[in-house]
Amino acid sequence: xxxPAKVKRFLDRNKVKYxxxxxxxxxxxxxxxxxxxxxxxxxxxxxxxxTDPTGKPSASYGAGKTYALALIPSNKNLxxxxxxxxxxxxxIDFAKEVWIKKNxxxxxxxxxxxxxxxxxxPTFSDRSLMNQKNIIVNxxxxxxxxxxxxxxxxxxxxxxxxxxxxxxR
Numbered sequence: 001x002x003x004p005a006k007v008k009r010f011l012d013r014n015k016v017k018y019x020x021x022x023x024x025x026x027x028x029x030x031x032x033x034x035x036x037x038x039x040x041x042x043x044x045x046x047x048x049x050x051t052d053p054t055g056k057p058s059a060s061y062g063a064g065k066t067y068a069l070a071l072i073p074s075n076k077n078l079x080x081x082x083x084x085x086x087x088x089x090x091x092i093d094f095a096k097e098v099w100i101k102k103n104x105x106x107x108x109x110x111x112x113x114x115x116x117x118x119x120x121x122p123t124f125s126d127r128s129l130m131n132q133k134n135i136i137v138n139x140x141x142x143x144x145x146x147x148x149x150x151x152x153x154x155x156x157x158x159x160x161x162x163x164x165x166x167x168x169r
Contacts, residue, residue, distance in 0.1 A: 004106045004139075004140040006118060006140075007106070010118055014156045020139065020144060020145075021139075021144065022143060023035050023145065027142060029045035029074030032074070032145060042133075043137075044136065044137045045071070045073075045074050046071055048068075048094065049087075049094060049095060050066075050067055050091075051087050051092055052091040067103070068124060069124070070114075070123075070165070071124065072129070073126065073166065077166065083124070107138075107141070108142055111140055111142050112138055113137060113140050114138070117157060122161060123160050123161070124162075126164065128166065130154065134150075
């Protein structure tokens with residue numbers, strides 16, 4: 001199955017230059033890097049996160065629990081303490097698979113593209129990915145990915161929040 005129509009429409013509507021890459025079915029970003037024979041640091045993995053914001057609600061956050069997407073390099077792990085500071089949240093946890101299936105329609109669990117705008121979610125990206133020449137992100141299925149430049153990624157994501165919130169594996 002190619003890139004889902006919702007994702008393709010988003011990319012095409014934004015008139016961005018990207019490359020759709022077909023590869024064998026993989027379920028992790030590390031496997032994707034190995035399969036594509038590219039550096040792990042250019043392959044992004046998208047995390048769906050549940051946050052409990054503090055303080056005044058902002059444009060990104062309403063009252064109570066909310067969700068966000070975070071893009072980090074495949075060779076790193078999320079540093080929850082750093083992410084909590086950037087997201088101004090009391091608590092951070094990974095979204096449950098049931099929530100992902102129900103709310104991120106049109107894409108496969110484990111292959112969510114980092115385009116929170118498609119589901120009205122804030123999108124965060126670790127700054128280290130933005131220092132690469134190209135990045136490879138999930139395309140919405142387990143056997144398609146999207147190759148884009150960080151500059152294009154930044155332009156196409158309204159309200160993208162950049163920060164350093166990774167730690168070594």
